[in-house]
Amino acid sequence: MSAEANVGVVGLAAMGASLSRNLARHGNKVAVFNRHYSRTEKLIAEHGDEGQFFPAKTLKEFVDSLSKPRTAIIMVKAGAPTDEMINDLADLMEPGDIIVDAGNSYFKDTIKREKAIRARGLHFVGCGVSGGEEGALLGPSMMPGGTEESWKTLKPILESISAKAEGEPCVTHIGSDGAGHFVKMVHNGIEYSDMQLIAESYDLMRRGLGMEPGEIGDVFEEWNKTELDSYLIEITSEVLHEVDKKTGKPLVDVIVDHAGMKGTGTWTVQTALELAVPVTGIGEAVFARGLSSQGELREEAQRQNFEGPTGSVEMPLEERQAFVNDIREALYASKIVAYAQGFNEITAAAKEYDWNIDLAAVARIWRGGCIIRAKFLNRISDAFEAGDANVSLLFAPYFKDAIETAERSWRRVVARAVTFGIPVPVFSSSLAYFDGLRSKRLPAALIQGQRDFFGAHTYQRVDEPGTFHTLWAEPGRKEITL
Numbered sequence: 001m002s003a004e005a006n007v008g009v010v011g012l013a014a015m016g017a018s019l020s021r022n023l024a025r026h027g028n029k030v031a032v033f034n035r036h037y038s039r040t041e042k043l044i045a046e047h048g049d050e051g052q053f054f055p056a057k058t059l060k061e062f063v064d065s066l067s068k069p070r071t072a073i074i075m076v077k078a079g080a081p082t083d084e085m086i087n088d089l090a091d092l093m094e095p096g097d098i099i100v101d102a103g104n105s106y107f108k109d110t111i112k113r114e115k116a117i118r119a120r121g122l123h124f125v126g127c128g129v130s131g132g133e134e135g136a137l138l139g140p141s142m143m144p145g146g147t148e149e150s151w152k153t154l155k156p157i158l159e160s161i162s163a164k165a166e167g168e169p170c171v172t173h174i175g176s177d178g179a180g181h182f183v184k185m186v187h188n189g190i191e192y193s194d195m196q197l198i199a200e201s202y203d204l205m206r207r208g209l210g211m212e213p214g215e216i217g218d219v220f221e222e223w224n225k226t227e228l229d230s231y232l233i234e235i236t237s238e239v240l241h242e243v244d245k246k247t248g249k250p251l252v253d254v255i256v257d258h259a260g261m262k263g264t265g266t267w268t269v270q271t272a273l274e275l276a277v278p279v280t281g282i283g284e285a286v287f288a289r290g291l292s293s294q295g296e297l298r299e300e301a302q303r304q305n306f307e308g309p310t311g312s313v314e315m316p317l318e319e320r321q322a323f324v325n326d327i328r329e330a331l332y333a334s335k336i337v338a339y340a341q342g343f344n345e346i347t348a349a350a351k352e353y354d355w356n357i358d359l360a361a362v363a364r365i366w367r368g369g370c371i372i373r374a375k376f377l378n379r380i381s382d383a384f385e386a387g388d389a390n391v392s393l394l395f396a397p398y399f400k401d402a403i404e405t406a407e408r409s410w411r412r413v414v415a416r417a418v419t420f421g422i423p424v425p426v427f428s429s430s431l432a433y434f435d436g437l438r439s440k441r442l443p444a445a446l447i448q449g450q451r452d453f454f455g456a457h458t459y460q461r462v463d464e465p466g467t468f469h470t471l472w473a474e475p476g477r478k479e480i481t482l
């Protein structure tokens with residue numbers, strides 16, 4: 001086999017097949033390999049005429065068909081299969097070659113893999129890819145980590161296939177080792193929060209106001225012409241307008257209400273806990289999916305027939321319209337909080353793992369191709385570029401103004417949802433985060449007092465420096481300095 005292909009893809013399921021076609025369509029010579037050859041045959045039979053493919057039956061044949069330095073992109077199931085594939089490839093490749101893991105790998109695994117592969121003289125790049133199957137084919141947003149040297153080789157290849165936002169490729173070198181997969185993980189966390197907020201908005205209109213799915217779909221279509229303009233709002237409208245072919249009912253009414261998840265949202269929250277960064281909106285979104293899937297618990301709760309409001313309320317038309325507008329404002333404010341928290345997590349990780357991450361560039365590459373692509377990402381990148389969002393996105397003048405504009409609506413939505421008995425965990429936790437930030441004094445002082453009482457954990461005073469402990473068990477409860 002002659003070494004002609006400038007890039008190769010291993011794993012030809014939904015994502016890998018689309019990525020290979022995208023590469024071939026952009027003039028790359030693409031070696032392709034899949035564990036079961038049937039997927040390779042299918043790709044070539046159905047799309048072989050879209051460009052130059054080099055199908056391989058064995059991994060050795062695949063490696064031999066790549067020109068040097070070889071670049072192999074792995075798109076297989078995350079976890080053990082990815083590890084296996086990396087090791088098999090590394091055994092066949094030579095120093096200077098590049099292995100790219102474009103799956104949704106855990107960033108700590110990427111850090112370990114990069115170290116192990118570097119020790120063998122090869123480059124290892126963990127690269128987040130977002131956009132689903134369609135994005136992989138038509139232009140994803142990509143978040144590569146790894147060395148600067150490997151980025152030089154990858155840049156023209158990845159730029160050729162990435163989405164373009166206002167003419168700019170939606171790919172940039174995020175930082176060393178696991179930085180790319182970390183940023184993709186946070187992207188997915190924000191995706192969870194965004195989706196849950198949209199779902200809570202839907203619930204308030206459906207159960208609270210008794211609106212039909214199609215009608216709510218129209219509302220989302222209108223919202224997509226506002227500052228909420230985004231891929232997720234757009235597809236929500238489509239999903240809500242869809243009618244089930246079998247029953248003639250709205251499709252959303254025949255889908256089981258258990259939300260699945262593959263792990264990236266959970267990782268975002270676990271990591272945030274380790275870094276001590278509150279990502280409350282993302283956390284609640286993960287827990288909301290978890291609760292939805294607790295089938296037995298929910299069935300038993302139904303049998304318990306708890307007292308309480310059932311969600312539906314009567315409202316005059318004008319008030320209903322005003323409430324729908326309040327929901328839009330609350331959605332925007334809570335969405336800003338989710339991004340602010342997500343970017344804070346990236347900042348904390350960059351410090352912890354010594355990554356030099358350009359947050360404005362991250363916002364720019366999320367403007368196209370990825371699942372959270374949205375019009376307001378232009379505003380986010382502007383805020384980071386101007387240095388206005390270094391501490392929090394909420395402090396950048398544009399976002400401060402947006403939050404202040406939405407604030408009353410936001411409170412009305414949370415207050416009414418509580419009265420209606422409709423759960424809005426992300427709306428309410430985002431508002432609580434905002435109020436927590438705004439509060440001059442927090443009840444944390446009382447917690448410090450309690451901790452000192454039962455565990456001698458000490459406290460600081462507002463009026464003098466030092467560390468103090470009250471001798472709670474002794475008469476007179478004298479305070480001592482430590």
Ligand SMILES: NC(=O)C1=CN([C@@H]2O[C@H](COP(=O)(O)OP(=O)(O)OC[C@H]3O[C@@H](n4cnc5c(N)ncnc54)[C@H](OP(=O)(O)O)[C@@H]3O)[C@@H](O)[C@H]2O)C=CC1
Pocket residue numbers: 010011012013014015016034035036039075076077078080081084085102103104105129130131132133
């Ligand atoms: N689907 C999506 O929207 C997105 C997915 N991703 C990530 O991209 C990657 C690929 O996703 P997707 O295309 O959905 O495919 P899957 O995650 O369903 O993985 C299927 C692919 O993995 C291969 N595979 C599984 N086990 C092994 C193994 N032990 N050795 C070798 N190959 C193996 C399969 O080969 P075979 O055909 O032989 O079984 C097949 O090519 C995953 O890491 C996923 O998390 C990232 C962004 C979006």
Ligand SMILES: O=C(CO)[C@H](O)[C@H](O)COP(=O)(O)O
Pocket residue numbers: 104129130131132188191260261262263264265371
């Ligand atoms: O990475 C993605 C998009 O960015 C994938 O679609 C991912 O699978 C979504 O996560 P989950 O399956 O947990 O909802």
